[in-house]
Amino acid sequence: MNYRLITLALCFVGGSAWAEQCLAPKPFIKLASEQASQYQFDAIMEKTTAMSFSNSHQKTAQEPISQKPQTKVMNFWATWCKPCRAELPLLDQLKAANAADIYLVNIGDSEKSVKRLVSEIKIDYADIRHSKDDLLSELSLVGLPATFVWANRQTVFRGMGKLHDKQAIKTWLNCLEKQFDTN
Amino acid sequence: MRYFLKYCLSVVLVSGFSLALAAKPLTFSLNKQVDNKAVKVDQNSWKGKYLLIAVGYTGCPDICPTTLLDMRETLAELDKIAPKKVGEVQPLFITIDPESDTLSDITRYTGFFDPRITGLRADDFDTLDNVVSQLHASYGYQFEGKPVFPPNLPKGYTVMHSTFIYLYSPEGLLVDAYPYNMHGNILARRILERLP
Numbered sequence: 001m002n003y004r005l006i007t008l009a010l011c012f013v014g015g016s017a018w019a020e021q022c023l024a025p026k027p028f029i030k031l032a033s034e035q036a037s038q039y040q041f042d043a044i045m046e047k048t049t050a051m052s053f054s055n056s057h058q059k060t061a062q063e064p065i066s067q068k069p070q071t072k073v074m075n076f077w078a079t080w081c082k083p084c085r086a087e088l089p090l091l092d093q094l095k096a097a098n099a100a101d102i103y104l105v106n107i108g109d110s111e112k113s114v115k116r117l118v119s120e121i122k123i124d125y126a127d128i129r130h131s132k133d134d135l136l137s138e139l140s141l142v143g144l145p146a147t148f149v150w151a152n153r154q155t156v157f158r159g160m161g162k163l164h165d166k167q168a169i170k171t172w173l174n175c176l177e178k179q180f181d182t183n
Numbered sequence: 184m185r186y187f188l189k190y191c192l193s194v195v196l197v198s199g200f201s202l203a204l205a206a207k208p209l210t211f212s213l214n215k216q217v218d219n220k221a222v223k224v225d226q227n228s229w230k231g232k233y234l235l236i237a238v239g240y241t242g243c244p245d246i247c248p249t250t251l252l253d254m255r256e257t258l259a260e261l262d263k264i265a266p267k268k269v270g271e272v273q274p275l276f277i278t279i280d281p282e283s284d285t286l287s288d289i290t291r292y293t294g295f296f297d298p299r300i301t302g303l304r305a306d307d308f309d310t311l312d313n314v315v316s317q318l319h320a321s322y323g324y325q326f327e328g329k330p331v332f333p334p335n336l337p338k339g340y341t342v343m344h345s346t347f348i349y350l351y352s353p354e355g356l357l358v359d360a361y362p363y364n365m366h367g368n369i370l371a372r373r374i375l376e377r378l379p
Contacts, residue, residue: 080295081247108252109295133256136249137366143246161246 022175025168028149028159036156039139039148041072047138048105048129051114070180071100071173072150076131076141079109079117083162084145088123090166091147095125099173100149102126107144108133151176208355209234211314213277213303216290224303226355229273233358233378234351238320240280240342241292248346249364251276255296256367257374264371268378274300277314279322279344281305282336308333319360321345350377 024030031039075091077084088104095102104126106114111130118128139146141160149157163169214221226234235257237250254274261269276293278284281304284292289302305311315322322344323330326337346363348370358377361370 078247078252078295080251080292082241082243083245083247108255113295133252133259133367136252137364141249142364143248145246162244 022151022172022179024157025165025172026159027161027163028147028157028172031156031158033154036154039156039158040153041074041148041150044074044135044139044148045103045129047135048103048131051106051111051128051130053115053118053128069098069100069173069177070152071176073100073102073147073173074105074150075103075145075147076105076107076136076139077145078107079113081144085117085121087145087163088121088126090163090169092123092126093166094170094173097170099170100177103129105129105131105135107131107136149173149176152180207317209314209317209351209357210355211317212310213305213314214286215301215303216286219287221286224301231271231353232273233271233353233374234349235272235274235374236277236318236349236351237275237347238277238279238315238318238322238344239346240278240344241284241288242280242342244341250346250348251293251296251300253348253365253367253370254300257370258297258299258367260368260371261374265375268375271378272374275303276300277303277305277311279311279315279320280342281308281311282333318349320347320349350374 073091073094075087077088079085091102091104094100102125104123106128108131114128114130136144143160145160145162147159147163149159151157208226210226212223212225215224216222235254237254239248239250254276258269258272258274261272274297276289278289284304286302286304289304293300293302305314322342324333324336324340324342325331326340331337331340348361348363348365349357350359350361352358359373361373365373
């Protein structure tokens with residue numbers, strides 16, 4: 001009987017620990033600490049500029065929250081990149097659901113073409129920013145789309161390629177956010 | 184199979200570009216779009232210019248290579264450091280997926296980057312193979328993990344291709360080849376070293 005109880009307890013503890021790891025969905029991988037140190041959120045943000053939009057853009061999140069999410073997501077995209085265009089609504093929906101603090105950084109397109117696309121595919125919630133082409137080489141990115149997630153200053157995830165599973169990503173981001181709360 | 188063999192061959196050739204320098208002058212006959220109409224172009228259509236050539240396609244399903252961003256950056260860098268020489272270089276982008284890419288698609292796609300980059304499309308696969316083999320580039324198609332071949336490409340096939348950027352002299356001779364992701368500012372300087 002005691003053994004059964006101990007086994008159950010171990011399963012419970014083990015299961016909780018597993019959940020707390022917040023397993024990253026595809027295509028995200030956790031960067032090694034040395035590599036992660038090269039991708040500081042604030043430093044990258046400084047190399048981008050905010051874009052202003054008409055009143056149809058920048059709605060506030062649908063789900064009321066007590067505070068802004070601490071988990072940060074930065075997605076790099078371009079108008080010529082088909083998978084980028086396809087995943088932008090998914091990221092916007094995650095922002096609408098307050099799953100994370102999300103920034104969509106356009107690489108090198110004209111302001112006019114960015115605004116046209118944003119209007120066409122209705123990006124209403126995420127912050128849209130702009131950067132020059134050379135940011136990609138500075139970040140050693142060999143393709144687009146690319147998405148970074150900062151769970152905290154030391155823990156950085158990178159996803160190369162199109163994001164597919166909104167629910168899995170949302171669950172993961174929520175898990176990361178809870179870890180933030182407990183840190 | 185011929186595409187696979189071509190891929191293997193290109194790996195060998197890429198590792199020994201000095202051999203390719205002795206190749207015959209480049210010749211091709213492809214289409215570009217002018218005023219919504221297809222216009223035939225060949226190796227003599229840009230007389231006196233160096234041709235900066237890459238191959239690729241517009242429909243990257245999951246992740247898009249940044250070859251044309253490198254070309255755009257290269258042109259921007261040349262504008263800055265050698266404005267009198269930038270006009271001596273003509274960037275060309277040849278689709279290796281003419282089954283999916285229309286001439287309008289490839290023209291629109293290159294236009295996203297820089298209007299000076301000309302998108303080109305072959306009329307048929309023999310014409311495409313001819314130019315691709317001269318470049319020592321390679322391409323092929325897969326479906327469910329297995330190679331598939333034109334003209335019977337199944338819906339949902341994926342495309343693979345080599346990613347070098349080639350510089351040809353006005354005489355049609357290979358001058359240099361640059362690996363993927365070299366970045367425009369370096370590429371521009373490497374090209375300038377090759378210009379007279």
